[in-house]
Amino acid sequence: MNKVVLVTGANSGIGLALCERLLSQDTEGLQLCLACRNMGRAQAARSALLTSHPTAQVALLQMDTSSISSVISAAQEIKLRYNRLDYLYLNAGIMPNPQFDLKGFFKGLFSSKIITMFATGEGILTQKDGVTSDGLREIFATNLFGHFLLIRELEPVLCHEGRPSQLIWTSSSNAHRSAFNLEDIQHQRGTQPYSSSKYASDLLSLALNTHYNKQGLYSSVICPGFVMTSLTYGILPSFPAFLWTLLIPLFWLIRIFTNTFTLTPYNGAEALVWLFKQKPESLDPTVKYQSLTSGLGNNYTQARKMDIDLETSKALYEKLLQLESEVRKKLKRKVK
């Protein structure tokens, strides 16, 4: 039976590289669905995939993870098209208006935290957030809440005893506990909404395992490392994309000290591809699977314990359920 794989944010970067790598492994046995916000870019991605794999089954689906109504109608469409989903890659993500703290960077450069700084970007980045038309914080809605709602909507095609399904989150090494506050899950008050949303996805994955494992649904998180994509090009805004390429020799050098500099979307997708091949029952819900690239350019996946606890994950889950019920009520009122 063909495996059905849905990838959010599949039209560029790590998501597109994942699709390419999955098709290279098994062109005939997969039904790929690219769930994208921008359909122009989605068409281009589909054409590129079909050029290298002409017999592949690649479908497109319009979905904006930051919009409640878009997620709900996309989920309806998925349920019409497929009886079941084997893999749901929750990959779409944004880090808008990142501010690079040059002072923090130089401070970190001459401190014992230099390796951590290059591995996680901690201490040198802040982000500016916006508000969606549903009244939610944009980064929270795009990276976390839209995906949460999607999972909830897709329960009937994801939960099948006897044949497990997998949820796979593209998290980050930039996810850290200090950026997250249970009393402010949307991060309305801080300057690190991206880090907060990624830490929340780590917590949520654990909670999803607690809730759904009995129903045959498993959740894991990965970190792709530092990858040069449109998401990271925004960090040095006055730097055109091609100038980033000039930094590549320096980045290769840094890679000798920190194997988290995976740099290309192909390398960054390593842990996503690795998880595709694992039995979900054998995975550890408390670790993050990390894509790593050695100084010699070899890719591998390593499990690293996450700084999360069951109690906080359950509390976050409850808050997300509560928010879900509020936004559904609002949506009903709007429709009336």
Ligand SMILES: NC(=O)C1=CN([C@@H]2O[C@H](COP(=O)(O)OP(=O)(O)OC[C@H]3O[C@@H](n4cnc5c(N)ncnc54)[C@H](OP(=O)(O)O)[C@@H]3O)[C@@H](O)[C@H]2O)C=CC1
């Ligand atoms: N690059 C890196 O170093 C790292 C990236 N990550 C994570 O990897 C994931 C992929 O990012 P990456 O490949 O780097 O960056 P890209 O910008 O190349 O890819 C992001 C993808 O998400 C999509 N997307 C953004 N907003 C929405 C939305 N509202 N609805 C639907 N799709 C949306 C984009 O589509 P569109 O064309 O419509 O904008 C695009 O396809 C993200 O979750 C990111 O946080 C994690 C750690 C490091």
Ligand SMILES: CC(C)CCC[C@@H](C)[C@H]1CC[C@H]2C3=C(CC[C@]12C)[C@@]1(C)CCC(=O)C[C@@H]1CC3
């Ligand atoms: C010579 C300098 C101009 C080099 C600057 C390097 C930094 C721009 C990068 C070092 C570590 C990187 C990193 C990220 C962004 C770019 C760096 C800060 C992320 C925060 C991007 C988004 C993520 O999810 C995690 C990444 C961790 C590492």
